Amino acid sequence: DTQKETLGFQTEVKQLLNLMIHSLYSNKEIFLRELISNASDASEKLRFEALHNDALYEGNPDLDIRIEFDKNAGTVSIEDRGIGMNRQDVIEHLGTIAKSGTASFLSNLTGDQAKDSQLIGQFGVGFYSAFIVAERVDVYTRRAGEPAENGVHWSSAGEGEFTVGSINKTTRGTRIVLKLKEGEEEFADGWRLRSLVRKYSDHISIPVKMLKEEQPAEEGEEQTEQKAELESVNSATALWTRSKSDLTDEEYQEFYKHISHDFADALTWSHNKVEGNLEYTSLLYVPENAPYDLWNREAPRGLKLYVQRVFIMDQADQFLPLYLRFIKGVVDSNNLSLNVSREILQKDPNVDKLRSALTKRVLDMLSKLAKNDADKYAKFWTTFGQVIKEGPAEDYANRDKILKLLRFASTHSGNAEQNVSLEDYVTRMKEGQKKIYYIVADSFNTAKNSPHLEIFRKKEIEVLLLSERIDEWMMGQLFDFDGHSFQDITKGELDLGETESEEDKKKLEEVAKEHEGLVERLNKVLADRVDSIRITHRLTESPACLVIGDYDMGLQMRRIMEAAGQ
Numbered sequence: 001d002t003q004k005e006t007l008g009f010q011t012e013v014k015q016l017l018n019l020m021i022h023s024l025y026s027n028k029e030i031f032l033r034e035l036i037s038n039a040s041d042a043s044e045k046l047r048f049e050a051l052h053n054d055a056l057y058e059g060n061p062d063l064d065i066r067i068e069f070d071k072n073a074g075t076v077s078i079e080d081r082g083i084g085m086n087r088q089d090v091i092e093h094l095g096t097i098a099k100s101g102t103a104s105f106l107s108n109l110t111g112d113q114a115k116d117s118q119l120i121g122q123f124g125v126g127f128y129s130a131f132i133v134a135e136r137v138d139v140y141t142r143r144a145g146e147p148a149e150n151g152v153h154w155s156s157a158g159e160g161e162f163t164v165g166s167i168n169k170t171t172r173g174t175r176i177v178l179k180l181k182e183g184e185e186e187f188a189d190g191w192r193l194r195s196l197v198r199k200y201s202d203h204i205s206i207p208v209k210m211l212k213e214e215q216p217a218e219e220g221e222e223q224t225e226q227k228a229e230l231e232s233v234n235s236a237t238a239l240w241t242r243s244k245s246d247l248t249d250e251e252y253q254e255f256y257k258h259i260s261h262d263f264a265d266a267l268t269w270s271h272n273k274v275e276g277n278l279e280y281t282s283l284l285y286v287p288e289n290a291p292y293d294l295w296n297r298e299a300p301r302g303l304k305l306y307v308q309r310v311f312i313m314d315q316a317d318q319f320l321p322l323y324l325r326f327i328k329g330v331v332d333s334n335n336l337s338l339n340v341s342r343e344i345l346q347k348d349p350n351v352d353k354l355r356s357a358l359t360k361r362v363l364d365m366l367s368k369l370a371k372n373d374a375d376k377y378a379k380f381w382t383t384f385g386q387v388i389k390e391g392p393a394e395d396y397a398n399r400d401k402i403l404k405l406l407r408f409a410s411t412h413s414g415n416a417e418q419n420v421s422l423e424d425y426v427t428r429m430k431e432g433q434k435k436i437y438y439i440v441a442d443s444f445n446t447a448k449n450s451p452h453l454e455i456f457r458k459k460e461i462e463v464l465l466l467s468e469r470i471d472e473w474m475m476g477q478l479f480d481f482d483g484h485s486f487q488d489i490t491k492g493e494l495d496l497g498e499t500e501s502e503e504d505k506k507k508l509e510e511v512a513k514e515h516e517g518l519v520e521r522l523n524k525v526l527a528d529r530v531d532s533i534r535i536t537h538r539l540t541e542s543p544a545c546l547v548i549g550d551y552d553m554g555l556q557m558r559r560i561m562e563a564a565g566q
């Protein structure tokens, strides 16, 4: 190499490398999936850029991924004809981690292998997973369209440093050579590699090729000679274009891992082909685990966008609302032009149509999950329920559907688990009950033990018990469900509808009369502390409680505002 320099990995990379090698060791074979996934991404990026600039193909538009091995040397190589990298790309992408929130993510790692491997999985293991099995990784790459002498050689033993040098590289794209660690030679084996490609990368739409077994690769053999003997190992059709009946759950799950960079399986998915005015294929997944950056507003989100099977962009966030930001997947449409850019997407009316169609798909998938698999839905709710709670305010058009997805703790079971739907609540409403009652407090126990519940207990009227930060705000956005309005039981006059008998009302009037004098005196004494004091039937055991005006801010909201310095 010429112009060789030695550089240090970013601190986060060093940390990640150590942890990854340690915690992903039992899953070491996934390195091949990650490298093929990158080769496929790079090929799709080239295809996209070449739409505007055919010269990038350099006269050879064939895109394939080649895997070779050398048993004697203990090496495995993965080579693509994709977009490639220049020197700056290499230093940036293979020396740092650009993801936002990386440092805080790493600080969450515990050293506990099982926990960490899950977390790292959600973070996305990527290129560095090569070091699980390799003692040295060499990357030879050249960016498409640049001259041969702009080739770059990156090399590292994964121990804090890497070198970059300049090389001559006639073929565009990237070749990655792994020198296997002692004890990992099993991967320099045709049968093993083939079975890994089929297991993890069958859905990759670029052909993954290997030499036919009868004629194993010779060290230093010429590319041109090998070409004739190459065969495709994967089926090389974009998975979402295949029909549902052809696909197994395993294939769907592997595809999920490829597009999501998740390490764990998806919880469920929905695959649809739609023809007509609006033509699209979508494959949408609900992850099982929340990503580490679910609450980071800047975190990348969105779908992988294809137009007529050509990859256009990652993280196209125009196709789903924010409250469905955890959904991963692919949308492939014939209604968009191959020239779309993010700017054009913002103005294209087809995007709005797709967005509303895909939003419905996701909501339908979730309600189906709720109906068919209570355990999985409970898991979903625990993981993403708080995000869904943003939905009623963000998506007015689908409010009814979203409301049916909500789950609450309630006085019905009396435990903290959020498993009561509004539909459940309505079927249990008492004769004459018009409203859906709820209380919001700082914690489940505070809600559950509130004196405001006394009258409801007595009358056996169910009350929803809310205690998440977003709850008070959300309840203010709900208005009604199935014709029933929502009532915060700590606010204003309590109207129990027709559940109150004439007798009750009379009794209350009598009591009020009896204590007129007391109420008058209390109102005078506490005049500047409270709005008013009145006789109530809210309480059956406690002598008094604080009530907030109908249009006043709730207690929780007040605390949030106070904390914000308002």
Ligand code: ADP
Pocket: 034, 038, 039, 041, 042, 080, 082, 083, 084, 085, 093, 094, 124, 125, 126, 127, 128, 174, 261
């Ligand atoms: P991710 O794939 O999630 O972006 P990786 O760690 O797998 O993360 O890869 C890091 C980056 O390195 C990629 O985003 C890409 O820019 C670059 N890269 C990796 N492999 C290749 C390749 N074969 N060709 C071109 N660029 C690559």
Ligand code: MG
Pocket: 034, 037, 038, 126, 127
């Ligand atoms: Mg990757």
